[in-house]
Amino acid sequence: MPSLAVHRIAMAHPGDSSALAALFDDGVLAPAMVRAVIGKTEGNGGLNDFTRGYFTQSLMALLAERTGEAASRLAARIPCVLSGGTEGALSPHAMVFAVKPGGGARGLALGTAFSAPTRACEIGTDAQIAAVADTLRAAMRDAGIATPADVGLVQVKAPARTPPGADPRVAMARSRAAAAIGVALALGEVAPEAARAEALLADVSLSSARASISSGTEVTCNEVVVLGQADGWADGIALGVAPMADVLDLPGVIAAFRAAGLPADPCVPERERHRVLGVIAKGEPARDGRIRGHRHTMLGDTDLDAQRHLRGALGALVAAVAGDGRVFVSGGAEHQGPPGGGLVAVLAAKR
């Protein structure tokens, strides 16, 4: 009988997993209970952001030391979904998802699954779409989530590999797009005949309202973490998800916190902040270069990547409502939520 727990840990730098070691040392959490990690590291979030790989290496070394299992095997069964870039008010941190003994009639469940290794030539193709959909179905089975309607959020870490000479930014975007459509396919948000590679980055009408995708060079297959309602799980954590119409959609942000049972008005009051267990947000710079009719400059900045712009802006909005900067904000919301917008997901301890 499982019970989901979420522990947020700080990191002093991307090689620092000492806060997790302290949880183990203090008996708060047993190493074998760790099932997934979703976190933000302080790199640039792009292709040459190695803070993700560094934290993963550090984390797996710690888990290997504490469990006796080889780091390579741990990495193949524990998704470590990291997004680089803590621009502005954001704070480097990770959410450690653990499954503990206990359980109940029905509650928030977590499941994970990994696809087969993805070849560079498969990025952004029908093959990747199908692989992500299949992997999500496996993760749902792992969690005991019975139907797509019970799924609350799907977090994917998708690989970004490029053949020599290809533009790596394109690979990162196409990989996110393919994974989002793969999720939408498995959840029934997009019809099978529409979930095709030629629609990626082209047909903006296709999207998932429950997908949050990161891509990076340090992963070699599609890693899926699913959260949703399932029988037999303890009922202690609420998950609220809401779409954002654009990057300034403060009411959308507030709606996600309220959906998780938190009295945000407009901010979560200080006395309730301890109930915030994790916050995930996706967004993207409006591709037509305008927000509510006014020109933005995110897309044409040679010195500052558009996703760095986006994370700093969206992150501040969500962090202001949440009460601090421990927000997982990830840019590149291709086919995730409405175009030019995104989504916010909040995990909260129930009262």
Add this chain to the structure above:
Amino acid sequence: MPSLAVHRIAMAHPGDSSALAALFDDGVLAPAMVRAVIGKTEGNGGLNDFTRGYFTQSLMALLAERTGEAASRLAARIPCVLSGGTEGALSPHAMVFAVKPGGGARGLALGTAFSAPTRACEIGTDAQIAAVADTLRAAMRDAGIATPADVGLVQVKAPARTPPGADPRVAMARSRAAAAIGVALALGEVAPEAARAEALLADVSLSSARASISSGTEVTCNEVVVLGQADGWADGIALGVAPMADVLDLPGVIAAFRAAGLPADPCVPERERHRVLGVIAKGEPARDGRIRGHRHTMLGDTDLDAQRHLRGALGALVAAVAGDGRVFVSGGAEHQGPPGGGLVAVLAAKR
């Protein structure tokens, strides 16, 4: 009998003043009425941000063409306070302050003044503090503002010149600090014996709650624009100013909009957005590296300047409440509002 008007203009690029030309062509505004410009251009906001000088040159060329007055003379009497950096959701724009015929019993007044040219060796010294205080007093006289208590907001553009070999970032910060203390001195917020160069960037207890300072290499003296209540001015524009305790202080932002008479809850509703005439915000990255106890990464980023981080975050928060990205956000809030925080000022048309 004067009447203050504020017109917000968009710019397609930093050399584009066509929106102002259109206001002239349409008879909305006469060129001779322009008294000050406060705007955001899309540079990096640092020492090598030439978008400020470019827009100033374009604007003065337009005014020269339309008024017959030489561009150099116009530049010496019309403050053009530009802040570079439209990170995230911000939109390049300028507020054109004009004084039109009309008037009334008492209302929001505008005054301007320029100090004598500032030598590089005077930046960040007692001499600059005194010069800014004197210049502010001259601007108050220009507006007819009788006492410091009637001052609502002081916007200063301070020069940043460095002797060869000196660190230019230091000059920009010290110039902002000296100007802020100069304002605080003239407004009675800091005692004369405390308003000394040795306190700059050192004594964080000293600050002005009504100063907004930018610095840049394209100006050669201290340019001051003051807004406040004065007899004889028309009563059509409200000015609300509120401090922000930190960069996530969303209630502080909302308070400024409400102080200007706008029903922000949390955002200004769409039907009232047309009443927003201008928004000015100052903030800074918390110097102890933490926001509400959680580590931020703005200060140690070799690739992305701390002020670019700050503007993107603070700008999104203020823009979300205002309803769009036309917000003048300027980093470097040394001695402007509380440490690690800042202030927000809102100009609104009265109902």
Add this chain to the structure above:
Amino acid sequence: MPSLAVHRIAMAHPGDSSALAALFDDGVLAPAMVRAVIGKTEGNGGLNDFTRGYFTQSLMALLAERTGEAASRLAARIPCVLSGGTEGALSPHAMVFAVKPGGGARGLALGTAFSAPTRACEIGTDAQIAAVADTLRAAMRDAGIATPADVGLVQVKAPARTPPGADPRVAMARSRAAAAIGVALALGEVAPEAARAEALLADVSLSSARASISSGTEVTCNEVVVLGQADGWADGIALGVAPMADVLDLPGVIAAFRAAGLPADPCVPERERHRVLGVIAKGEPARDGRIRGHRHTMLGDTDLDAQRHLRGALGALVAAVAGDGRVFVSGGAEHQGPPGGGLVAVLAAKR
């Protein structure tokens, strides 16, 4: 009977054309003699580099003041080819090309021409290729250069306009590529049937050994400057051009200086440096990610644009041979010189 002169001017910032004003004031050059300007400004060299437009505005304002001709008319007949980015050892400067009275039997000639305005939809198409080829032919006629074999160097400033939503980096690259193939077409380096839009950025075997192309948003048509041998011109300036096989091809750099009659061994000796009138270099990051078999990191850097990487590296090499940092280095050498390499052109006063 014309005589070509090249004056190099420094700029203290991108709005500074005082060094040219001094040449006018000192009687070195008459304003009416200025025929073209090729220079480097200190921006980022990308789409949001406004230093190019700023210097152009300043320069045209100066020329307008001194000639009485309207700035807009001057801009339509004097090509001002600016490349942003003075990374590393490079120094902001401009080469002012003037045609003075005098002349001779045969010598280095300069011609200029402008295409019709280019629409965004024409960038990177057959239409732009044809327009550049036609404009080059017009520039050759302007110079009196009789045949393609007499052409030494063609410098083009090509427009980079994008429809909303399109990736502006792609537009800049495609515009450079189309202009290079247009030059190659006019010079007979590429056959008419091969000079097609579908070959752009695809068929790396197509290139011009005499084209140097910059693109930017501040120009609205293809501006062409051609240098070559023609009858009737004074014989005082040598032009040496040599290809670079890759960005480390120091012998290639030296060859260009020697071709201009300068005794580079490996550097131009101090006593001969005054003979260097201008240096132009084009290069690009090797697209397979390797230089001589070793991985480079220029193409996948989220924080530092590949062209900024390239200019800093190539610029240092050329500047070391030339003796100082006044080198026009421009990245984006699509179809200009060998793939992964580029070309160097040197203007030198004959002994």
Add this chain to the structure above:
Amino acid sequence: MPSLAVHRIAMAHPGDSSALAALFDDGVLAPAMVRAVIGKTEGNGGLNDFTRGYFTQSLMALLAERTGEAASRLAARIPCVLSGGTEGALSPHAMVFAVKPGGGARGLALGTAFSAPTRACEIGTDAQIAAVADTLRAAMRDAGIATPADVGLVQVKAPARTPPGADPRVAMARSRAAAAIGVALALGEVAPEAARAEALLADVSLSSARASISSGTEVTCNEVVVLGQADGWADGIALGVAPMADVLDLPGVIAAFRAAGLPADPCVPERERHRVLGVIAKGEPARDGRIRGHRHTMLGDTDLDAQRHLRGALGALVAAVAGDGRVFVSGGAEHQGPPGGGLVAVLAAKR
């Protein structure tokens, strides 16, 4: 009887030590022979460059696996001097210094030593100067180098720790300066009474002609590697060191290669390139903002750190002579070589 060997390894990313594993697997090198590593990783080279720590972690994990010694103990006896930043033509790589059996009458020797842990308050003080001098003397003893005159090159990795609120860039620069003066003190290049903290970054007349210093947050004490002539070592490797007067001093670069016995004219010919075992260069942006009288823009660029500018330029020059981009170029040459210049050191296999 020791024999020094230098193996250069490529890295596919900063977590990749597979090339060293291959050397072990192929029997080229035994893990126990590794004594020091000096390498370049592809970060930004600044305070938030975590590629150095990542590679160190990966390397020590490999060595721990192969030697059975704990990674923490290995890290405390094997200096791993990494410099981030492979701008331009540079290629990520590491030089692995090994001491193998063998030996001879007299040859190039290597010694290493670590200081006690450095506290943040000691950075840039007399205490750090003395600690580096003592550590260098210990390293000389380790190598059997009898006198300062026999020292060829001293490579130091110095810690950069800051108290909260302090500017981390200053700490990095002061730590490099203190280490350089510490080396100069031990080598007799600076008199004891002059080797004082107040001279750091102030008295540019003080310098070492044989010091190469990097600083970083991932090291906690001063790590020293010394190369020089000593009795009993095999005579197979030549070390050439030469100063650079400025960043364009190509003859200085060539001199270092020639001093190592390589026929650079100006480049090392292809048939001799296999003899290049390692190249180390230090340089800095001229602090007066000029190179040979012409303004450079490295020091005032808000978007691109001065050291990134510098490494790209200097790296290209040295790589062009060496023949490929495997050059250890490190910025921040405070008190290392002449002001505004630097030094180049070349390790070459003797014929």
